[in-house]
Amino acid sequence: MRNAISIRIAVEDALSEAVLRHAIASRPVRYEIGAVYSRGGFGYLKKQAGAFNNAAKACPFVMLTDLDQNECPPTLVASWLSGRPKHDSFLFRVAVREVESWLLGDMARLASFLHLRNRPAILAPEALADPKLKLLELALRSRSRQIRDSLVWRDDLSGRLYQGPDYNATLTCFVTEHWDISTARLACPSLERLFAALGRLEGKFV
Known part of the structure; x- marks a missing residue:
């Protein structure tokens, strides 16, 4: 070897x-x-x-x-x-522009992981101005309260979205257990x- x-x-x-x-x-x-x-x-x-x-x-x-x-x-x-x-x-x-672009490159599995009702079409994730914001927006649409609470929180005054308390840990789970890197490479x-x-x-x- x-x-x-x-x-x-x-x-x-x-x-x-x-x-x-x-x-x-x-x-x-x-x-x-x-x-x-x-x-x-x-x-x-x-x-x-x-x-x-x-x-x-x-x-x-x-x-x-x-x-x-x-x-x-x-x-x-x-x-x-x-x-x-x-x-x-x-x-x-x-x-x-961010490593989140690479996660969005496997949208089929990411949408399933986030428990989204409809899978968004993001053909060129690296063309997004703010991939992390896009991921937060998707997380906010999750049918799973656990996903929403872990990944994102919204400021009630400004309406802005921020990284949730378990953002890295939750997405690390996606990367290690679900993400198809071969699919992401194509996008x-x-x-x-x-x-x-x-x-x-x-x-x-x-």
């Missing part, structure tokens, strides 16, 4: 970690994930991006962050690395690019 590829990963939150682990586990080769760097949000990743890039010289490193309102992934990468060259073993991957180019980057990394160990 081929030896496992040792890597370290860095993510914004628990949901991003679950998504990245799921993607790595679906590869045809075996990975061994060592340290996981996650301090909550993109700020920590942005601050440490240069250090992670240097660390990749010794051990492959995969970092996943959201594009959010930045112009495009290459611009974000160049900004976070302050124009320095990116090491080949530093997989700096950007979800367009989400940035997810497909993650797989392409992993394939290039694996090519170095064949």
Whole structure:
């Protein structure tokens, strides 16, 4: 059996970690994930991006962050690395515009998980301006009170929707037990690019 590829990963939150682990586990080769760097949000990743890039010289490193309102992934990468060259073993991957886009890429299973009466048609989730807001709106329509209470709450004064108390844990359950990443890849180019980057990394160990 081929030896496992040792890597370290860095993510914004628990949901991003679950998504990245799921993607790595679906590869045809075996990975061994060592340290996981996650301090909550993109700020920590942005601050440490240069250090992670240097660390990749010794051990492959995969970092996943959201594009959010930045112009495009290459611009974000160049900004976070302050124009320095990116090491080949530093997989700096950007979800367009948020990792929630990738969950919306498997709408059939997500709609079932959310207990929606009707399945919405979202053909291009990465074209959404705010994928997380779209997911919150869908959760609010759930026929399951448990899903609604876990994923979303509405401010009575402003009407704005916010992440619920068990948002990450509930969606992590969806990712690990229900999400079909192969289906999501077809709808989400940035997810497909993650797989392409992993394939290039694996090519170095064949």
